[in-house]
Amino acid sequence: MAKQQRVVIVGGGVIGLLTAFNLAAEVEHVVLLDRSGVGQESSWAGGGIVSPLYPWRYNPAVTALAHWSQDFYPQLADRLFTTTGVDPEVHTTGLYWLDLEDEELALAWAQREGRPLSAVEIPAVEQAVPVLGRGYSRAIYMADVANVRNPRLVKSLKAALHAMANVTIHEHCEVQGFIREGSTIAGVNTAQGEIRGDQVVLSTGAWSGELLGLLGLELPVEPVKGQMILYKCAPDLLSSMVLAKGRYAIPRRDGHILIGSTLEYEGFDKTPTDVALESLKASAVELIPALADAELVGHWAGLRPGSPEGIPYIGRVSGFDGLWLNCGHYRNGLVLAPASCQLFADLLLGREPIIDPAPYAPTGRI
Known part of the structure; x- marks a missing residue:
């Protein structure tokens, strides 16, 4: 694809x-639009x-x-930290x-996929994670699983983009429709006026279906609410991530511990609720009894972009030249992001794709 491309990412x-x-070094100009502040929806909340x-x-x-992303995350984090001074804190626990x-x-x-997952006796788990609640009978463990501190990842990416001369970011700029020229999508209409581009990419998470609906297309992406709570503890309290009964505890390097999360089909309402708060606190204390006396410092909700089988939409939209999707990652946007965005860049730039793109193609799925 020719270098003189202007790509608008919504x-x-x-x-x-x-x-x-990923596109900035390969195209002439990238314009990124967000209806609020960048990274403030599910990317921040996860x-x-x-x-x-x-x-x-x-x-x-x-x-x-997921496999491609897991292997790539440490080098992405290193690159961003080196470039911006903001560490996304990829923490392997x-x-x-x-x-x-x-x-x-x-x-x-795990055996089929060659992943290092194995059964562990409960006494060994209790020795490795002394603060774990008692009463569990079985465990499996994967040693190389990391967590990324998503608000810092957002901050680091934003800083990296601001440093690029050919990237423009418009926050608080809501897209109200598309500029159509025959079968071509030539840009978007916003409250601040027209923003034109050779290619338009929808990466609007739970709102992607709403926007595509303006073109008469039905994209089965729906908001799925998730609520989380955050404790502040000593940095060495919890040494590993733990998951039971659908709830998890995630330690950050500085002692913050995240507990999540709910799955709620409440439309676009992301109001935190007392019912969820009590349920999450109960899960927290069941997983780690010491959290009963810990300082609760946060409770919030976000909207995941639910999609059939959690398979994202990555690629061209049939019947609309210049329109692309990279959305619908459901519960796995953060883990799938490096691979999804590399695959997307490969497709838009006409390069050999990192993996077979067929399962993610919007054609035949919307």
Whole structure:
């Protein structure tokens, strides 16, 4: 594809930011738009585990993106830290899954996929994670699972983009429609006026279906609310991520511990609720009893972009020249972002793709 391309990216979450970051060196100009501040929706709200919560339960299309991203995250973080001075804090702690109903399926998946997942005796888990609650009977463990501190990842990507002369970021700039010239999408209409481009990319998370609906297309992406709470503890309290009964605890390097998360189908309402707060606090104390006396410093909600089987839409939109999607990552936007955005850049620039793009193609799926 010719260098003299102007690419307009709608949506400034991690997917939009990283798409812009990957394209900036290859195209003439990148314009990134967000209706609020960049990275303030699910990218900010998520936990940042660099793995699907239950990777063996996912379609191989999700697994393929996850494996590529997991291997790539440390070098992406190093590059961003070196460039911006903002450390995304990719923190490799490992992850224990406790009392899984489908443990045998998980172990078979790991053997098939060559992932370092193994069964561990409970006394060994209690020795490795002394603060873990008692009463669990089985565990499996993967040592190389990391978490990324997602608000810092957003901050680092934003700083990297601001340093690029050919990238323009418009925050608080809501897209109201598309500029159509025949079958070509030539840009977008915003409250601040027209913004034209040779290619238009939708990376608007849970709102992607709303925008595509303006073109008469039905994209099965829906908002799925998730609520989280945050404690402040000593930095060495929790040494590893732990997950039981669908709830997880994630330690940050500085002692913050995240507990999440709910799954709620409440439309675009992202109001935190007392019911969820009490449920999350109960899960926190069941996982780590010491959290009963810890300082609770945060409670929030975000909207995941739910999609069929959690398989994102990555590629051209049939029937609309110049229109592309990189959206619909459901619960795995942070873990899938590096691979999704690399694959997207490969497709837009006409390069050999890192993995087979067919499962993610919008054609036939919308």
